Amino acid sequence: MEKPGPRTTARPLIIERPDLQSPPQRVLSAGLTALLWAVWAYLWLPVIALLGWLFGASRFYEEMVVASGDVALLELLGWYALVIGLLAGSLVCWASYNFIRFRGKERRSIRRATTIEEIAARAGFKPDVVRRWQQAQMLSVRHDASGAIESVEIVASTHARTATADGSAGILAGR
Template sequence: MRDETVMLELPDIIQRPDLQSRRQRGVFALLSGLGWMLWLYLFLPLSTLLGWAFGSVRFEAYVIDSHEHSWASLSIYAVTVGLAGMALLLWAFYNYRRFRHADRRRPPAPLTTERLATSFGVRDAQVEHLQRSHVTTLRHDAWGHIVAIETVSGPCSEAIE
């Protein structure tokens, strides 16, 4: 039986939100938000169980049932959550304004045999031999340099220097 490697051609992912209308982006954001809400809703029983295990009864007794402290405590919590939310929104707006026209995500340069050989400290022919072999054992010295290459068919014909 012959061992062949089948290369599948994967489609390129095209991300071009500038080609979508404002309405399409809004609908996508709404659907995405609804999906995340549904996903988080699925974890509600787990959060209820954890709250019960770690003392949500205490929270209810000290904050909800205690009439002299409930409004004061809840208002402090609401202000704290509001301030934290505002800080996050300000940070997001700052980052949006700062990086809105800068696209730093560039694909890396294609890895050539020469660059790979240089990074490992071996010859181009050895890299090509490694790429053709299916099972390879690399031996390293104490400093991490490759000192020996062994493949299933036998050791590499060229010695490592």
């Protein structure tokens, strides 16, 4: 039996991190997924046909096969394609118009940098404490039920130290 103790953290499986997959892996994964869903649907076809027969799908057969309803369906799908094409074309025209209109003009402005004093005032802490937090490599922040910061720990490589508003180590007490 293994001894209890800390273990190294395992790297996450690629299935849990799709952003780690290369584009060919993503295409292969999507293709295999679509293929296997199609096989799964194909395996259910006899049951679907039986249920359709039980619930009167013979009407579908009469309309589509006997009365050549597929011609009307294809005509309707053609109209759908035309409408979709017109909508897509209008969006492309609008995007092109805006591209030409705003080419070379940058209307967006850079936001003003937030000062440490503003951050500290918003969080309810002293600026020197917030400055130490910004210099730390890792923090552990605990929030109360309303989302306000309860405590902040500066996490070191071997131990954690809690920074308080008065600069001492321990539970965050003063604000």
